Amino acid sequence: MRNRVSRGLIALTTVLALLLVYPASTASADTITQGDRVCSMYVNSIGFGAFCSSGQAYFGDGSPPPTWKDRLGNHIFIPCRDFPIPEGIALGKPPPGKEWVLRVSIEDYNLNSVDGGKDVHLERAITPVSAQDRDQCRKEPYMDEFWATFDSTYPDPALQVKPTYTPRVNVPAYFSLTRESSMIFHTEQGDPDLNSAFYDATHNLTMRGLVTSMVVDPGDGTEPFACAMGVGRVDDGFDGYDDHADPFHQMSTCSHKYARSSAKQPDGMYTVKLTITWTVAYWTGGPDWKTIGTADIHAVQRLPVQEVEAIGG
Template sequence: MHNRVVRTVLALTTVLTLLTLGPTSSAYADTIQTGNRVCSMYVNAVGFGAYCSSGKAYIPGPNAGPPPTWRKKLAGRPFVPCRDFEIPQGIRLPQAPAGKSWAMRITIADYDLDSYNGGPRAHLERAYVAVDDAERAQCPFPDYMKQFWWRFDDSYPAPVLQIMPTYTPRVNIPAYFSLTPDSSLAGKSDTKKYTAEEMTSGLFDQTHNLTMRGMVVNLKIDPGDNTGTFDCKVGVTPVDDPDGYDQSQDPYHQLNTCKHIYTKSSASQPDGMYTVKLTITWEVSYWVGKDAGGWNPIGRANVTAYQRLPVQEVQAIGG
C-alpha cells in the first residue's frame, strides 16, 4: 500500500540547503538493509540519525520456532506503512502552503507481510511533505505499529578548541590548534554508547545491527587577525596524546601543522580578544554488525562556531 497524497515533495536524493550561522552545508541521506531491519539515515549541519523499520532483532529461546512474520504480529490489524516525523533540525524549507505544515514522511515500501523482516525488497522511502490534518490522518501511528519502527539520533558536541603550548598565545610564537577528543567524535548505536577508544579501534560487538559515527575530518580556522583562513586535517587524537603537542619540544619544533603565529596582541580588539571562526567538517559513517568493510561514509556537513582568544605580548624580565 502506498499513500497517494497531492503534496509538495523533496525526494530522498535531493541535496538540501541548511540553515547555519555561516556558509550553508548539505544534507545527505542513505537507506540500508541491516540484519532484520531497513534503516534510513541522515546527516546535516545539526546532527545525524536513523529511522529503522521492523523493530528489534529477534532473539530465539532454546525451544523457539521460527521468528513470527509481520502478518502474525499484526494479528488481523491493518498494517500502516507510513509515519510522519518532525523535520530534522538544520534543514531549510520554503513556506508551507496555507493550512499545511511540513513533515518528514517515511514509508515502508515493497514489503512482504509473510516474512519476518518485511522481505528482501522492503526499503524505506523518505520525503519532506506539506500536509494538512486530513493528509496527516492517512499515516496514523497506533500502538501496535511501534514494533515495526525504531529510531535514534544524535547532535554534534559543542566544539572545544585547545591552544598549545598555552591557552593565551604569545606574539611571534606559534600557537597550535586542536579540538578535544570529546568534541571531535560523536557516535550512536542501537545497543549501547561506545567510548572514544572503542569508536576508534574498529573492534565491535558483533551482535549489534547498526552504529553511526560522526567524526571531524577538517577544521578551517580564521584566526581573526585579518591574515586569512587555513585548513587543518584532523581526526580523533590518541587517548595518550589528546592535543597532538609534544611537550618535550619547543613551539618551533612540532610535527603538528595546525598552527598560526600572531604578530600583534589582541589589546586593540573588542574585549581585548580576537574572534576566532571555526568551520568544522563532520563526516558521518555507519557500521553494520559483521560488516567486514568497516565504516561506510554517508556524507559530510559543516558546522560554524566562534571562540574568543586573548593574545599577549611576550613579557621579558629586566629593563
C-alpha cells in the same frame, strides 16, 4: 593530529524522535536492508542518525505541520542561549563586570518553515558577558521546543590552544579540538522494536561522526588556514602538540603566529572563526566503516593574544 575517541554514547532513539518531529534538510543519506528491516541514515549540519523499520510507516494525522511562526504564537523568538564553558577549556580572567559563557545561537532560521528552513544551524561562541548581555539571551520555557530541534546533535566544539590558551605575539599558537568534542557514536542496544536501530539477530547498527578537518580564521585579518584532523595516535593524552618540544619545533602544522596583540580588539580579544567538517559513517558488523557523507558546522571563539613577556616577567 590524533584520532579522537569519545567516552560517551548517545542513544540513537533520541535522535530518531527528533528527526521525525523536526525533519531537517539532508546533506547526505543512505539506506540499507536486512531481511524485512530497512534502515535509513542521514547526516546534515544539525546532526546525524537513523531510523529502522519493518515495513511500517508513520504519516501523522494528515494535518499540515505547523511552522515555527505558528508554534511561536505571540511570543518573541529568542535565538540564543548561554551555557557553562565546556570541560577542557581554561580561560583567563574575563573583562571587569563580565563572566565567560558558551553562547549558542540559532542562525539563518526561517520562521515560516516547519523546521527552521534549509539553512538553519547553530553557531557557538565562548565570550564574556555582562548581566545585561545575559538578559538578551534569557531562557524562556516557550523556546524549549525550538531548541529541542538541535538536541543530540554534534558536541559543542571546544578549541584547545597550545602551548598556552593565551598566545604570545610572534610565537606559534597550535589549534586542536578536545577529545570529547571531536568524535561521537550513535548506537542502540535495546530490543528490536519498530523504532530501534536493531539491524539483525547478531548486531546493531552503529554510526560514528568524526571531525576530519577544521578551517581556522584567526581573526587578525590574515587568511584562514585548513587543518587535517582525525588521524594519528589514539592514546588518551595526545592532541598533536608535543609538550616536551618548544613551539618552534612541532610536527603539527595546525598553527598560527599572531603579529600583534589583541589589546585593541573588542574586549581585548580576537574573534576566531572555525569551520568544522564532520565525516559520518556506519557499521553493521563488517570489517570496515562505510561513509555516508560530510557536514560542516561553524563556531566562534574569543582569543586573547598578548605581547611576549620578558624572562622572569
